[in-house]
Amino acid sequence: MPGPMTKSVDSPALTEKEIIEWLRAHPRFLQDNPAVCDLLLPPTEKKGKGIADFQAYMIQRLKEDKEDVIESARELVENSRHNMHNQSRIQRAVVLLLEAHNFEDFVRTITLDFAALLDVDIVSLIVETEGEVIPHIDLAGVRLVSPGTVDLLLGGHPVALEGATVGLDQLYGGGSTLVKSQALLRLNIGAGSPPAMLAFGSRDANLFYPGQGTEMVSFLGHVVERCFRLWLTLPR
Incomplete structure (x- = not known):
């Protein structure tokens, strides 16, 4: 009014x-x-x-x-x-x-079978080391990196997805030239174990990209972590 x-x-x-x-x-x-x-x-x-x-x-x-x-x-x-x-x-x-019948078979499943099964070109198991001897490190697809590399590449995140990228020799060795996109997955294997991660590389520049859902690959990472603890008899 x-x-x-x-x-x-x-x-x-x-x-x-x-x-x-x-x-x-x-x-x-x-x-x-x-x-x-x-x-x-x-x-x-x-x-x-x-x-x-x-x-x-x-x-x-x-x-x-x-x-x-x-x-x-x-x-x-x-x-x-x-x-x-x-x-x-x-x-x-x-x-x-x-x-997997033994630990070596388990590691080969990750570094060899995963690539064909998940339709990527290369899968690497990355382990940080200061020069100490790590059992089974001579297996194909297992690569040693210097301390701090995992945090440097993942930026403190559990998963990093990158499209239109360039593969690193320290992650993929001779297969790095194939890699145009990648998924990096942190592995928390257990107390006292060195930092580690899985690297999935693809020649398809659009297979992985920021913002993509990570639920399934994170689930796979959790299974890998638990299998590592069982094979190596490590505490959580």
């Missing part, structure tokens, strides 16, 4: 003629504000070219909305299939880890 020092002023309603004239002066209004069409009721019969064109515009709008819905549904189905496929790969990798 207006106070004693104010006066209520009602804006005069626009007439039909004024609205039409304004729209004529701003022909791109509906194109720039398509949501306004949702507020309008289409004519029930054709009464002129302009009305017919407006109906055609609304029909085209509905077609585009339908195409957007179909495309969104298609992407959802494709993503679901892709996620299920990746989940199946991770499950098979876990089964192979559990079927």
Whole structure:
């Protein structure tokens, strides 16, 4: 309610003629504000070219909305299939880890079998060392790095995903020239064990990229950690 020092002023309603004239002066209004069409009721019969064109515009709008819905549904189905496929790969990798007959077989499963199973080009087990002897270090795919390398590459994170990158010799050896994207996964093997990580390298520059989901690869990393502790009889 207006106070004693104010006066209520009602804006005069626009007439039909004024609205039409304004729209004529701003022909791109509906194109720039398509949501306004949702507020309008289409004519029930054709009464002129302009009305017919407006109906055609609304029909085209509905077609585009339908195409957007179909495309969104298609992407959802494709993503679901892709996620299920990746989940199946991770499950098979876990089964192979559990079927290892000895520690050497376990390590070879990681450094040799994982690449084919997970559809990457190379997998390395990276272990930090200050020069001390580490058992089974002569196995293919096991690579020694200097102290601090794991934290340097992971930046304090458990997982690092990099697309359009260059593979490092210290991680992949002679296979580094193949690597165009990579996933680095920290391994917390147990008390007293040196820092370690897994490196998955791919020649596909878009296979790994920042912001990608890491739930499945993190799960695989946890399984690897626990298997290490069992084989080496290490505490958590």
